[in-house]
Amino acid sequence: MNQVNVIKTIQENRTKKNIFAQKIFFGITIFPVILTLIVAIALFFRAFPILSEYQLSDLLFGEVWRPNQGLFGFRPFILGTIWVTTVGVILAVPACLLVSIYLAEYAHARTRSIAKPILDLLAAIPPVVYGVWGLLSIVPFVDDVLAPLAEGRLDSVPLLSVTQPTGFGILAGGIVLAVMIAPLIISVTFEVLSTVPNDLRHASLGVGATQWQTIRNVVIPQTLPGIIAAIVLGASRALGETIAVLMVVGNVPNIPTSIFDTAYPLPALIANNYGEMMSIPLYDAALLGAALVLLVVILIFNILSTLVLQRMLRRK
Amino acid sequence: MDAHIQVKNLNAYYGKQLALKNINIEIPKNQITVIMGPSGCGKTTLLKTFNRFFELTENTQLTGEVLVDGENIYNKDVDVTEVRKVVGLLAQRPSPLPMSIYDNVAYGMRIHHLRKNREEYKTGVKHYLEIAGLWDEVCKRLSEPATSLSIGQQQRLCLARGLAVEPEIILGDEPTSALDPISSQNIESRLLELKKQYTTVIVTHTLRQAKRLADYVIFMYLGELIEAGPAKEVFSNPKHERTKQYLEGLF
Amino acid sequence: MNFKKKHFERRHLIELFIKTIMRIALIIVASSLGLILWTILSRGLPSLTWDMVTQIPKGGYYMGKEGGILNAIIGSIYLASGGTLIAIILSLPIALYLQAYAQDSKWGDYVRLSLDVLWGIPSIVYGAFGFALMISLGLRASLLAGIIALALVELPIMTRAMDEVIRRMPKDLEHAALALGSTKFEVALRVVTRQMLPGIITGILLAFGRGIGDAASVLFTAGYTDRIPTSLMNPTASLPLAVFFQLGSPYPEVRERGYAAALILTIIVLLVSFGSRWLASRLNKYTVK
Numbered sequence: 033m034n035q036v037n038v039i040k041t042i043q044e045n046r047t048k049k050n051i052f053a054q055k056i057f058f059g060i061t062i063f064p065v066i067l068t069l070i071v072a073i074a075l076f077f078r079a080f081p082i083l084s085e086y087q088l089s090d091l092l093f094g095e096v097w098r099p100n101q102g103l104f105g106f107r108p109f110i111l112g113t114i115w116v117t118t119v120g121v122i123l124a125v126p127a128c129l130l131v132s133i134y135l136a137e138y139a140h141a142r143t144r145s146i147a148k149p150i151l152d153l154l155a156a157i158p159p160v161v162y163g164v165w166g167l168l169s170i171v172p173f174v175d176d177v178l179a180p181l182a183e184g185r186l187d188s189v190p191l192l193s194v195t196q197p198t199g200f201g202i203l204a205g206g207i208v209l210a211v212m213i214a215p216l217i218i219s220v221t222f223e224v225l226s227t228v229p230n231d232l233r234h235a236s237l238g239v240g241a242t243q244w245q246t247i248r249n250v251v252i253p254q255t256l257p258g259i260i261a262a263i264v265l266g267a268s269r270a271l272g273e274t275i276a277v278l279m280v281v282g283n284v285p286n287i288p289t290s291i292f293d294t295a296y297p298l299p300a301l302i303a304n305n306y307g308e309m310m311s312i313p314l315y316d317a318a319l320l321g322a323a324l325v326l327l328v329v330i331l332i333f334n335i336l337s338t339l340v341l342q343r344m345l346r347r348k
Numbered sequence: 349m350d351a352h353i354q355v356k357n358l359n360a361y362y363g364k365q366l367a368l369k370n371i372n373i374e375i376p377k378n379q380i381t382v383i384m385g386p387s388g389c390g391k392t393t394l395l396k397t398f399n400r401f402f403e404l405t406e407n408t409q410l411t412g413e414v415l416v417d418g419e420n421i422y423n424k425d426v427d428v429t430e431v432r433k434v435v436g437l438l439a440q441r442p443s444p445l446p447m448s449i450y451d452n453v454a455y456g457m458r459i460h461h462l463r464k465n466r467e468e469y470k471t472g473v474k475h476y477l478e479i480a481g482l483w484d485e486v487c488k489r490l491s492e493p494a495t496s497l498s499i500g501q502q503q504r505l506c507l508a509r510g511l512a513v514e515p516e517i518i519l520g521d522e523p524t525s526a527l528d529p530i531s532s533q534n535i536e537s538r539l540l541e542l543k544k545q546y547t548t549v550i551v552t553h554t555l556r557q558a559k560r561l562a563d564y565v566i567f568m569y570l571g572e573l574i575e576a577g578p579a580k581e582v583f584s585n586p587k588h589e590r591t592k593q594y595l596e597g598l599f
Numbered sequence: 600m601n602f603k604k605k606h607f608e609r610r611h612l613i614e615l616f617i618k619t620i621m622r623i624a625l626i627i628v629a630s631s632l633g634l635i636l637w638t639i640l641s642r643g644l645p646s647l648t649w650d651m652v653t654q655i656p657k658g659g660y661y662m663g664k665e666g667g668i669l670n671a672i673i674g675s676i677y678l679a680s681g682g683t684l685i686a687i688i689l690s691l692p693i694a695l696y697l698q699a700y701a702q703d704s705k706w707g708d709y710v711r712l713s714l715d716v717l718w719g720i721p722s723i724v725y726g727a728f729g730f731a732l733m734i735s736l737g738l739r740a741s742l743l744a745g746i747i748a749l750a751l752v753e754l755p756i757m758t759r760a761m762d763e764v765i766r767r768m769p770k771d772l773e774h775a776a777l778a779l780g781s782t783k784f785e786v787a788l789r790v791v792t793r794q795m796l797p798g799i800i801t802g803i804l805l806a807f808g809r810g811i812g813d814a815a816s817v818l819f820t821a822g823y824t825d826r827i828p829t830s831l832m833n834p835t836a837s838l839p840l841a842v843f844f845q846l847g848s849p850y851p852e853v854r855e856r857g858y859a860a861a862l863i864l865t866i867i868v869l870l871v872s873f874g875s876r877w878l879a880s881r882l883n884k885y886t887v888k
């Protein structure tokens with residue numbers, strides 16, 4: 033074989049290797065794309081027995097949860113999830129927006145370089161540790177400080193009256209959730225704000241606007257969809273949070289009327305009961321149905337916010 | 349000469365790097381001053397010290413004084429926003445705000461509450477769009493987003509936006525370098541018209557533009573002020589070797 | 600002309616007010632970290648003993664008698680390592696593919712979107728999914744099932760982190776290599792891998808840290824036992840569940856040990872987090888920025 037041929041063969045080999053690798057790698061990328069579907073389908077099949085036996089509306093809006101009598105009403109759990117998530121998001125959002133705007137617009141590089149690891153650590157702390165913290169600090173805090181503060185003063189205010197005396201409940205769950213989702217909301221919002229080119233800020237500052245005027249009139253309008261997406265992302269994270277919330281919300285399947293009520297969110301229902309009472313017919317199907325409901329809601333939140341964020345954060 | 353801006357012993361640092369070395373100049377009132385010099389010599393930096401944009405870059409430091417109408421804009425109790433209202437900036441690339449054409453011009457007036465009612469704002473916007481030579485082109489599409497304009501129109505819009513807050517000084521950092529020849533010419537003639545009422549300081553790389561516009565010339569090299577003087581003298585009879593070389597196109 | 604600041608002008612007051620509440624918000628967020636760490640440390644430290652990290656539970660441990668939670672520590676390390684390993688096997692090719700072939704393609708967008716969506720699926724759902732699979736296949740809770748559930752939780756975290764860090768890699772280097780006649784695959788392997796090392800390490804450690812702390816996914820899949828698993832088919836304890844179960848105990852001593860277990864978990868997670876930061880910054884020195 034002459035030299036040219038050798039080189040040719042090497043070249044061909046390399047090209048083949050390239051194509052081969054590309055095919056294998058491509059094959060692997062299919063996995064994440066279809067995994068969501070696989071999870072949803074698997075849950076659907078396992079939940080099918082109950083979906084075929086009951087009306088979907090009976091399941092979703094039924095108020096009574098008595099599996100041994102064949103009553104599978106998700107309503108208390110769905111409402112519990114909504115309550116805890118809403119309180120968590122309401123508590124988290126103002127602080128998170130302020131912090132991310134501060135970090136993106138005002139803070140010196142040094143402040144940012146201190147804040148970033150703090151946020152990373154907050155995000156790294158395991159849910160169960162948040163739960164322990166909630167149990168040791170937040171539940172007593174609600175019981176000893178917030179409830180007495182509200183008692184007598186806010187009794188007539190709907191949603192805020194003190195209803196039970198233990199500290200366990202929606203407010204405690206909401207506070208823990210707020211801290212848990214804060215790093216996510218802050219870092220995503222920060223990234224969204226960073227997409228605003230400095231030219232725009234300078235255009236506003238250049239005519240003598242203050243920094244806050246610039247933020248309010250230029251930066252925020254420009255990034256509003258992304259900021260909302262960041263909040264929705266945080267909310268979807270809160271919807272699915274299990275262990276930490278479970279440890280502080282009380283887990284009583286009632287219909288909440290106040291933030292001091294106990295609640296029993298869907299993830300807690302699944303976690304507390306799965307694998308225990310397998311002898312009761314349809315019980316496991318009902319719980320996997322609950323997981324499916326949770327998954328569907330979270331997917332909707334998630335896909336919407338991710339689409340917005342992908343467009344906004346597309347690298348320029 | 350009636351100096352509108354006086355620079356005294358000005359040193360500017362990016363981190364540890366000295367970008368302006370002991371600059372002393374006076375910039376005449378109601379004339380066009382052109383800053384020239386090779387790339388990286390500190391023209392932009394100098395311009396940014398006039399409206400306190402320099403401090404927007406992190407990790408910078410400044411010593412010395414910049415006096416506008418005899419008042420040091422770096423004094424502790426000075427309001428930066430007041431400085432920037434008086435000293436307007438026309439950037440290199442047009443940067444329309446993400447709002448309508450109308451709102452772009454009204455933006456600064458609203459910030460400073462310069463008008464009382466809707467009618468006054470309307471006349472104000474019209475007035476400054478006319479000054480910027482843009483009114484005829486946009487009077488029918490004031491509510492369209494400013495980004496729908498051509499680049500040249502955007503730059504004139506930015507001029508109108510800057511003028512609307514009633515500045516006394518206009519800074520321009522190569523304000524025509526992103527534009528096509530006709531748009532450039534348009535901006536140039538605006539600046540010439542405006543010089544009776546405004547003190548104008550322009551950075552430019554094109555010698556011909558400098559000759560067309562300048563009443564007064566500043567030549568810089570490696571962060572230092574080499575030569576400053578009336579345009580006619582500097583162009584016809586530069587005192588320094590560097591200036592001569594630059595004018596002959598040796599850089 | 601007068602530039603003197605009128606401090607009581609409305610907009611300056613607003614500016615001052617906004618800046619102040621922003622700083623307060625930052626302090627609140629930052630101090631919540633301090634509060635959490637302080638709570639765990641001050642409540643966990645008193646009951647933290649050498650026995651806890653060197654012994655498995657003896658008889659009567661859950662009534663306050665002797666023993667430790669070595670079974671849970673080892674179990675968690677097994678679970679998280681296994682999950683991380685599987686996640687790496689899938690993540691690396693995906694991240695490489697995204698970088699080398701799909702930087703701006705439609706397919707790349709789909710893959711990234713899918714990863715983001717997977718990242719948002721709560722681990723309780725992965726746990727339920729794992730459990731659904733197990734009962735369909737007639738399997739029992741085991742180390743293997745736990746590893747698979749954790750791998751699913753970790754996969755999107757790891758891949759996104761890798762993709763994100765690698766994306767910031769300077770592109771000139773890659774183009775230079777392409778110009779020298781390498782195929783894209785070779786670029787991916789040689790140049791990119793070397794450049795990507797910080798990203799890969801960061802992604803792996805991030806996912807490992809998440810995996811070791813995750814409770815909801817292993818709750819039904821890995822089971823719980825007092826023994827250290829010797830085979831992939833054994834059930835296994837895990838640290839988060841050790842915390843969780845001990846806190847549910849009516850015995851105060853056991854609850855106290857739950858706090859200590861939480862402290863151990865926190866320390867492991869913080870070490871992993873600091874470790875990845877340190878490693879990434881070390882590696883960064885040797886790569887072109």
Ligand SMILES: Nc1ncnc2c1ncn2[C@@H]1O[C@H](COP(=O)(O)OP(=O)(O)OP(=O)(O)O)[C@@H](O)[C@H]1O
Nearest residue numbers: 362365367385386387388389390391392393394405
């Ligand atoms: N943001 C910055 N950080 C660090 N150094 C900078 C920065 N901006 C400018 N410099 C440095 O300061 C010096 C002066 O820069 P400047 O932008 O003022 O030059 P210039 O005369 O405007 O150049 P050009 O004609 O290319 O616009 C240069 O050496 C430059 O490298």
Ligand SMILES: [Mg+2]
Nearest residue numbers: 391392393521
């Ligand atoms: Mg410049």
